[in-house]
Amino acid sequence: NAGVMQNPRHLVRRRGQEARLRCSPMKGHSHVYWYRQLPEEGLKFMVYLQKENIIDESGMPKERFSAEFPKEGPSILRIQQVVRGDSAAYFCASSPNAAGEWGLHFGNGTRLTVT
Amino acid sequence: LAKTTQPISMDSYEGQEVNITCSHNNIATNDYITWYQQFPSQGPRFIIQGYKTKVTNEVASLFIPADRKSSTLSLPRVSLSDTAVYYCLVSRQAGTASKLTFGTGTRLQVTL
Numbered sequence: 001n002a003g004v005m006q007n008p009r010h011l012v013r014r015r016g017q018e019a020r021l022r023c024s025p026m027k028g029h030s031h032v033y034w035y036r037q038l039p040e041e042g043l044k045f046m047v048y049l050q051k052e053n054i055i056d057e058s059g060m061p062k063e064r065f066s067a068e069f070p071k072e073g074p075s076i077l078r079i080q081q082v083v084r085g086d087s088a089a090y091f092c093a094s095s096p097n098a099a100g101e102w103g104l105h106f107g108n109g110t111r112l113t114v115t
Numbered sequence: 116l117a118k119t120t121q122p123i124s125m126d127s128y129e130g131q132e133v134n135i136t137c138s139h140n141n142i143a144t145n146d147y148i149t150w151y152q153q154f155p156s157q158g159p160r161f162i163i164q165g166y167k168t169k170v171t172n173e174v175a176s177l178f179i180p181a182d183r184k185s186s187t188l189s190l191p192r193v194s195l196s197d198t199a200v201y202y203c204l205v206s207r208q209a210g211t212a213s214k215l216t217f218g219t220g221t222r223l224q225v226t227l
Binding site for chain 1: 149151156157158159160161164202215216217218219220
């Protein structure tokens with residue numbers, strides 16, 4: 001039973017380019033969360049999605065960032081016109097229900113470097 | 116959601132028991148307490164979750180006093196491989212859509 005799969009593991013983009021981060025949740029999980037982690041800091045919540053719906057995007061910047069979790073396929077976190085400050089590790093997590101009772105299962109992240 | 120406070124760092128020798136305490140004074144009736152472990156370059160890993168009293172699994176024990184305003188993660192006989200960051204979180208019960216908020220965690224360093 002594969003865990004949460006994120007790809008790519010490492011992504012390098014020049015300023016102004018677009019970054020697409022993909023997350024395949026664990027089998028049977030319909031809830032997906034995205035977090036961002038800067039070096040030596042804790043994880044910051046970005047967005048919480050269920051299939052085809054954004055439930056909570058209060059942690060995601062209003063501009064340049066978007067997320068989706070289509071009916072088929074992985075969840076995508078998209079960052080347009082990246083800037084150096086977007087360099088961070090982006091983690092995806094999934095759960096079988098609204099997080100609380102069973103905890104979250106995390107992937108190993110995508111490390112985005114903006115040059 | 117209740118804010119959590121935990122020590123920034125702790126040091127221990129291999130073989131000792133380590134107790135990390137987390138304060139969550141504003142915990143609500145429906146909130147669970149969950150601990151995660153994170154190694155460098157990896158995502159957090161679920162360790163243990165509890166609501167009240169004591170929970171034990173193969174990895175750790177979680178002690179929660181009656182007022183639930185704090186909790187203590189206990190790691191028996193730590194080894195070098197337990198060096199990691201440990202996060203305490205408070206979250207609502209299943210069925211309530213919610214985000215999980217991570218603090219800065221406790222950085223545990225285990226040495227020989």
